[in-house]
Amino acid sequence: MAQARDEDVVAAVLAGHTERYEELVARYQGRVVNYLYRVLHSLDDAHDLAQEVFLRVYRALDRYDSQFKFSTWLFRVAQNAAIDRVRKRRVHLVSMERPESESGDGGTFEFASADRGPYGALRNVERGLAIARAIGELPGEYRELIELRHFAELSYGEIAELKGMPLGTVKNKLFRGRQMLKETLAEFLED
Numbered sequence: 316m317a318q319a320r321d322e323d324v325v326a327a328v329l330a331g332h333t334e335r336y337e338e339l340v341a342r343y344q345g346r347v348v349n350y351l352y353r354v355l356h357s358l359d360d361a362h363d364l365a366q367e368v369f370l371r372v373y374r375a376l377d378r379y380d381s382q383f384k385f386s387t388w389l390f391r392v393a394q395n396a397a398i399d400r401v402r403k404r405r406v407h408l409v410s411m412e413r414p415e416s417e418s419g420d421g422g423t424f425e426f427a428s429a430d431r432g433p434y435g436a437l438r439n440v441e442r443g444l445a446i447a448r449a450i451g452e453l454p455g456e457y458r459e460l461i462e463l464r465h466f467a468e469l470s471y472g473e474i475a476e477l478k479g480m481p482l483g484t485v486k487n488k489l490f491r492g493r494q495m496l497k498e499t500l501a502e503f504l505e506d
Contacts, residue, residue: 321385350467354397457492
């Protein structure tokens with residue numbers, strides 16, 4: 316069975332079939348959470364904010380203009396909600412040390428790796444940190460486009476519509492952002 320178009324599902328919800336909104340949530344929840352996680356750097360916050368975003372969208376569904384893609388509108392709401400959350404949030408530092416229990420065990424957390432051997436695990440951690448740091452150090456416009464494309468999985472056209480940019484500009488900035496990442500990460504790409 317073919318999947319209904321987003322616009323058709325929205326029309327059905329507005330016509331009183333409110334249970335169909337679950338289709339849209341199921342369709343976009345993973346991508347929205349992933350995008351919010353990349354902005355907020357907290358999976359719990361991303362899940363919480365994603366729920367708020369879907370609730371906001373549901374309440375404003377009657378204001379959706381079907382000449383635009385639903386996904387673009389949804390991610391615009393998600394983007395604005397994330398910006399608001401970041402502005403309100405204070406910086407929280409997280410220690411990698413385990414809190415001491417009554418028995419006195421402390422130490423650092425150990426994270427499992429899909430890679431075999433301690434060197435591979437260390438290399439994965441180093442690469443992950445380097446990639447996250449490199450993305451975080453990109454100028455804001457490039458970082459945001461990289462996150463929208465690779466973490467929110469929006470198409471070039473959806474990003475252009477969301478950001479109000481010409482398609483060629485989006486492609487050019489994404490290319491330049493990737494080049495900056497490649498240059499920054501050159502030592503990790505050699506291995």
